[in-house]
Amino acid sequence: MLDLIATRRALHQIPEIGLQEFKTHEFLLKTIADLTADKEFVEIRTWQTGILVFLKGRQPQKTIGWRTDIDGLPIVEETDLSFKSLHKDRMHACGHDMHMTVALGLLDRLVQHQPKDNLLFLFQPAEENAAGGMLMYEAGAFGSWLPDEFYGLHVRPDLKVGDIATNRSTLFAGTCEVKIRFTGQSGHAAFPHTANDALIAASYFITQVQSVVSRNVDPIEGAVVTFGSMHAGTTNNVIAGTASLHGTIRALTQEMSAHVQKRVRAIAEGVASSFGMELDLELNPSGYLPVENHPQLADQLMTFFAAREGVRLIDCAPAMTGEDFGYLLHKVPGVMFWLGVDTPYPLHHPKMSPKEEALPFAVETISAFLSNKAG
Template structure:
């Protein structure tokens, strides 16, 4: 039987950036092979640093999938733990070490007997930086193993161990990166009529784009438009010929995301036209679509967990954080849920340190659920 605490601590020490999870991949693959040795119904294949583990059912009618992410973040750890990261500028500050350990614990439990229906464990790279789920799907990594139902979890610091939170609609927002460059004509500050000021145009855009959420989005729905970076000009007495902005759009449904993207584009094009500027605009939703839970499957999952002793099931509101599991749930019906880990520090904080009691709780609670789906 796998030692959950030791496994989590070993993984915590080797965080790696997406698509560079080489040590993590080796650790996972060795552990998976040890757990599934002599099980002739288990098949393993890899995709770059990702791993797919397929438990072949003896009378299959469907494929049930469990997904975990495996990458870390470019953060210097400040937890002071004895098992802190061995990579000085990398940290598992989003709990993916917990996610991986839980997945291995579930595999260890469920591999003890061949399931009736197929069961796929996906160890997915690059959740944080490159939408690894999208990359794997587009590259055909699943082949014939694409699940009919997909499930996954994410740790949540502000919930207690024993808490499971989800809903029957959107759990996480979809995100879209926005890059804009206005290009005009630089000139001397004393002769503004000979120039075409990109900085002024960009300032108008920043002011006008605030109206997207306040005037173009139904107030009972959710969306965010934030521009966190603007760069223009070189010195005080030279009119800026270019101005570049970098921002993000977040929305709770793909329909709303597309609507907000269109409004941002309309405003940028209008500003560029009115100022006589050239516009370069890039909208990149990549693979970070909204995590939209399938209502029927979510209802069944919530009913199951609410009936389990020791589980505090919470019907929660959506969060504006992004997660690339949304791309896979856009292709396959499924459910994602929060797992409480009770730590005062939020996700992506250099001191974020989940309570390890959540590991055994998760495995003991989720394994029977997956067994009920595959038998």
């Protein structure tokens, strides 16, 4: 039987950035090999730092997939845990150490008896930085193992242990990275008429882009446009010749995301034209599509969990957080849900520390669901 606590703590100490999860990959492969030893119905493949574990069913009619992400974040950990990160400037502040441990625990349970239908366990890299799910799909890593249904979870700090939250529609927003650069003409602060101030143009853009959500988006649907970074100029008495902005668009549907992207582009082009600026604009939705739960599969999952003793099922509203599982759910029907871990610190916080009591709860509850699905 897998020691869930020891496994989670070992993984917590070795967080790595996406597609550089080399120690994590090694740890997972060894653990998976130990869990599946002498199981002739198990096959393992790798793709870069990703791992696929396939359990061939006795009489398979479909393949049920379970996905976990494996990467960490570039955050300096500020917990007092005895097993805090050993990697400088790296932390599992999004709970992927918990996700991996749950997946290993599920594999440990479900590999004990050959299922009727096929089961696939995906240990996916680069959720945080490179849309690893999209990369693996486009590289053909799944091959004939692509599931007919896909499931996954994400820990949620503000929910209690025993809470499971999801819905029958969109759970997470799709995200689009935005990079903008205005290029004018630098000059002396005393002679503004001989220059073309890119900082002023960028400031006008920031002010005008606020109207996208307030005046172009149906308030019932909602969207987010945030620019968290702006860099212009070098010193106080030199007019800035360039200004660069870096931001994000978030929306609950692909249609709304495309609409907001169109409006952001129009405003940027309008500002550049009115100020006589050159414009470089990059809109990159990449693989972070909305996480849209399949209504029927979500209903089945929610009905199962609602009847399960010890589970408090919550039908929750969508969140504007992004998740690259949305890409895979646009290729394969499935469901994602929140798992309560009861900590006062939010995701991506340097003190985020999930309650480990959530691990045995999750493994017991979800393994029952997957066993019911796969037979």
